[in-house]
Amino acid sequence: MAVTREDLQAAIDRFPRTELADLPTRLDDCPRFSEALGGKVRVMVKRDDLTGLAFGGNKTRKFDLALGDAVAQGATALITGAASQSNHARQAAAAAARLGMKCVLVNRHDHRSQMGIQGNQLLDNILGADVRLVVDGVNQNEVKERVVEELTAQGEKPYLIGQRAVVLGTVAYVCCVLEIVAQLEAMDARADFICTASGHGTHAGLALGVKALGLPIRTQGFSPSKGDEAQRRARLAEVGNEAAELLGLDVRLQAEELENTDAYVGENYGIVTEAGLNALHLLARTEGILLDPVYTSKAMSGVIDRIQTGEIPEGSTVVYVHTGGNPALFAYAPELISHGDYRQKLVTS
Numbered sequence: 030m031a032v033t034r035e036d037l038q039a040a041i042d043r044f045p046r047t048e049l050a051d052l053p054t055r056l057d058d059c060p061r062f063s064e065a066l067g068g069k070v071r072v073m074v075k076r077d078d079l080t081g082l083a084f085g086g087n088k089t090r091k092f093d094l095a096l097g098d099a100v101a102q103g104a105t106a107l108i109t110g111a112a113s114q115s116n117h118a119r120q121a122a123a124a125a126a127r128l129g130m131k132c133v134l135v136n137r138h139d140h141r142s143q144m145g146i147q148g149n150q151l152l153d154n155i156l157g158a159d160v161r162l163v164v165d166g167v168n169q170n171e172v173k174e175r176v177v178e179e180l181t182a183q184g185e186k187p188y189l190i191g192q193r194a195v196v197l198g199t200v201a202y203v204c205c206v207l208e209i210v211a212q213l214e215a216m217d218a219r220a221d222f223i224c225t226a227s228g229h230g231t232h233a234g235l236a237l238g239v240k241a242l243g244l245p246i247r248t249q250g251f252s253p254s255k256g257d258e259a260q261r262r263a264r265l266a267e268v269g270n271e272a273a274e275l276l277g278l279d280v281r282l283q284a285e286e287l288e289n290t291d292a293y294v295g296e297n298y299g300i301v302t303e304a305g306l307n308a309l310h311l312l313a314r315t316e317g318i319l320l321d322p323v324y325t326s327k328a329m330s331g332v333i334d335r336i337q338t339g340e341i342p343e344g345s346t347v348v349y350v351h352t353g354g355n356p357a358l359f360a361y362a363p364e365l366i367s368h369g370d371y372r373q374k375l376v377t378s
């Protein structure tokens with residue numbers, strides 16, 4: 030049995046929020062972009078790139094709920110880490126600053142950080158994070174555990190962002206569905222598809238929200254990295270169902286019903302694709318909305334492909350949940366410049 034919007038909202042409101050995010054985010058109709066794709070499918074963009082807080086993104090929405098826990102526990106320091114251009118890490122650094130906590134980022138010393146300090150990595154430093162770059166062969170999780178010990182010995186109360194935060198972040202994306210439904214209603218519109226760049230909590234939360242409310246919407250996730258599809262679906266169902274349990278919902282996600290593809294990743298995570306860069310420039314030039322080179326542009330290239338092949342049929346409305354990541358644009362300037370037909374001219378007289 031589907032839950033009502035009011036009951037779902039009430040279940041979410043039981044968790045403390047940190048008020049880090051500007052919510053609800055806008056839902057922008059994109060008529061010029063839709064027209065450029067043939068005009069048969071209406072594309073709207075849910076602007077989670079505009080959640081606020083140091084360039085925002087999906088993590089800020091997640092942290093708004095997930096870090097309520099850290100605050101409740103009296104944490105004085107946040108520890109996390111991922112790739113050197115991680116949007117998650119940058120938003121954690123900003124959240125820590127906003128909440129008056131220290132932040133230690135245990136990121137990978139990957140090909141991007143070896144190219145110099147730019148994009149998210151630059152922002153991590155501006156935001157005052159203690160950035161540790163882990164070289165190949167060193168276990169990143171073990172370094173995080175050592176940082177927990179180090180901070181504890183200094184009298185801090187460290188909070189390692191882990192599974193509990195992932196599940197609460199998934200709940201945050203159930204809440205995003207409630208926002209979308211209310212916004213569509215106000216626009217006298219309906220959605221047939223919700224699409225996003227995700228292989229984890231964002232997709233799981235959106236799929237759970239749609240299923241819990243009993244909406245006739247297909248949720249499609251576009252993974253930023255390659256991997257075994259069955260494993261990815263199982264992981265999505267697992268985190269979605271942990272969120273369902275936390276919310277006290279009867280509904281459960283089945284791995285088989287989750288649509289998540291890595292078909293638009295290209296060569297690898299973090300390496301741009303031609304189709305992704307085309308999508309990035311098209312949305313920028315038709316709607317003034319910036320996608321990022323690693324996640325959202327590749328996912329949008331998947332949406333475009335599905336519109337063009339008819340997999341997303343004529344007459345449909347797609348809500349594309351923009352998960353942010355724009356600071357990485359600056360770290361990927363060489364790829365963008367060599368792709369784009371930029372019209373910059375030198376004026377000498």
Ligand SMILES: Cc1ncc(COP(=O)(O)O)c(C=O)c1O
Nearest residue numbers: 116227228229231324352353354
């Ligand atoms: C811009 C952007 N989009 C999407 C994702 C994927 O989010 P999730 O892990 O919730 O699936 C990330 C995660 O790092 C991200 O930075």
